[in-house]
Amino acid sequence: MFQKLSVFLVLVSVFLIRCDEDEDNNDIFVPTKEWQGVKKGQKIPKGLHVRINLETGQTEAKLLDDDDKLEDKTKALSAIPEDTRQEETPSQSPIPKSTLEEAVKNLKNDFSPEEFKKIKNQYRTYDDIKKSLNELNLTPKLDAEVIADLIKNHKEVASAEKFDKVELLKILEDLEFLAHQYDNAHEFVKQSGFGDIIYKNLNSSRVDVRKGTLKLMAALMQNNVPPKIHALETGAIAILLRLINLESDSGVKLRAVTALGALLRSFPAAQKKFIESGGLSVLSKFFDTDNIRVQIKVVTMVSDLLVEHQWAGNDDKMSKYYVSFDLTKRILEHEWCKKLNKLLLGLLITDKDDHDSIEKCLTAMHSLRVQCKDEYERELIISLRNRYEVLGAADADSSSSFFNVLKDLCDQILHHVHTSVKTEL
Numbered sequence: 001m002f003q004k005l006s007v008f009l010v011l012v013s014v015f016l017i018r019c020d021e022d023e024d025n026n027d028i029f030v031p032t033k034e035w036q037g038v039k040k041g042q043k044i045p046k047g048l049h050v051r052i053n054l055e056t057g058q059t060e061a062k063l064l065d066d067d068d069k070l071e072d073k074t075k076a077l078s079a080i081p082e083d084t085r086q087e088e089t090p091s092q093s094p095i096p097k098s099t100l101e102e103a104v105k106n107l108k109n110d111f112s113p114e115e116f117k118k119i120k121n122q123y124r125t126y127d128d129i130k131k132s133l134n135e136l137n138l139t140p141k142l143d144a145e146v147i148a149d150l151i152k153n154h155k156e157v158a159s160a161e162k163f164d165k166v167e168l169l170k171i172l173e174d175l176e177f178l179a180h181q182y183d184n185a186h187e188f189v190k191q192s193g194f195g196d197i198i199y200k201n202l203n204s205s206r207v208d209v210r211k212g213t214l215k216l217m218a219a220l221m222q223n224n225v226p227p228k229i230h231a232l233e234t235g236a237i238a239i240l241l242r243l244i245n246l247e248s249d250s251g252v253k254l255r256a257v258t259a260l261g262a263l264l265r266s267f268p269a270a271q272k273k274f275i276e277s278g279g280l281s282v283l284s285k286f287f288d289t290d291n292i293r294v295q296i297k298v299v300t301m302v303s304d305l306l307v308e309h310q311w312a313g314n315d316d317k318m319s320k321y322y323v324s325f326d327l328t329k330r331i332l333e334h335e336w337c338k339k340l341n342k343l344l345l346g347l348l349i350t351d352k353d354d355h356d357s358i359e360k361c362l363t364a365m366h367s368l369r370v371q372c373k374d375e376y377e378r379e380l381i382i383s384l385r386n387r388y389e390v391l392g393a394a395d396a397d398s399s400s401s402f403f404n405v406l407k408d409l410c411d412q413i414l415h416h417v418h419t420s421v422k423t424e425l
């Protein structure tokens with residue numbers, strides 16, 4: 001009887017009534033017999049009918065009708081389905097708290113990711129819903145249970161005799177959807193998700209499964225410290241490097257580099273481990289192939305790290321975490337200047353109008369302009385600069401145009417380049 005989603009949100013709204021027991025907030029909702037909007041922050045006295053409008057997030061409350069029988073008015077909680085049609089109007093009598101809690105528990109067990117997505121599409125945005133739920137202090141538990149269910153489902157699907165790939169990918173996608181929320185990623189770690197799902201799936205013989213898993217992994221670690229620490233401690237760097245090294249599918253390779261980037265970003269301990277594990281040698285191998293997309297991805301990731309180090313070097317508090325290894329020196333040892341030259345040349349030969357990739361390559365060159373200087377090919381950068389000057393001038397709102405940004409990048413690099421070299425492709 002509590003299967004309807006609209007009921008669920010009204011049920012949880014009832015907990016507002018319980019939340020106001022410690023009273024020092026003097027803004028208390030004054031109920032009448034009509035539905036009235038509850039203002040943000042207002043406390044709701046016990047024993048009222050409360051409902052949340054899922055479309056607007058508006059909470060409304062009113063007094064119970066006189067004929068509502070109450071055994072104990074102060075302890076009673078009520079629930080009213082929100083958009084119930086006339087013919088199925090359920091009893092409006094208050095439901096005892098224990099029954100309510102039981103119902104909410106049951107509901108949550110039935111609350112599949114499918115339904116979760118449905119709410120997302122049906123009602124406003126996920127964030128809005130989370131916010132509404134958050135105000136009721138229910139979200140962490142709710143999400144934790146959804147994650148537990150997904151992990152359980154994953155185990156069942158992965159070990160089933162007849163492997164259902166579509167179902168497994170759906171689970172990974174649902175987890176990824178949840179993983180973007182900080183607390184959820186933490187929860188996933190606590191529930192052994194890395195061991196039970198990530199590392200197992202990365203050994204899967206199926207390309208799609210490896211890809212979906214890497215996407216989930218990157219989402220978990222994006223700007224999120226606890227999962228990063230966990231990943232580092234459980235050997236993620238070696239696992240990702242092995243995958244990058246041995247993987248034959250270039251889509252998987254690309255995703256693995258993305259996951260590695262998410263792990264290394266703003267995390268000097270992981271960067272150190274990456275260097276010590278020979279990570280730069282593994283990444284350097286991409287430059288012996290003609291996979292320009294992965295090369296762009298790699299130089300972008302590395303130049304982000306370089307910029308991070310340069311920033312940290314200027315910050316007293318941060319620098320101590322970064323001095324234990326000289327990233328720039330290690331990168332130069334892998335002939336990064338030559339690699340960047342070659343990549344730029346390759347880009348201009350294959351598609352000189354791929355400005356996004358050229359920008360990424362120039363940005364990477366820019367991050368090493370002081371160190372590489374004369375190793376960069378001057379003539380090439382000059383002609384590129386002139387091309388962007390022309391393109392920028394032809395652009396209507398020119399001063400801030402993308403082409404001018406590219407021209408400025410060239411200028412700043414050229415500032416350090418004095419002599420010409422010849423790069424062989």
Ligand SMILES: *[C@@H]1O[C@H](CO)[C@@H](O)[C@H](O)[C@H]1NC(C)=O
Pocket residue numbers: 199200203
């Ligand atoms: C994945 O495969 C590697 C190499 O064969 C192995 O060392 C590792 O234990 C496997 N991991 C899992 C979780 O099965």
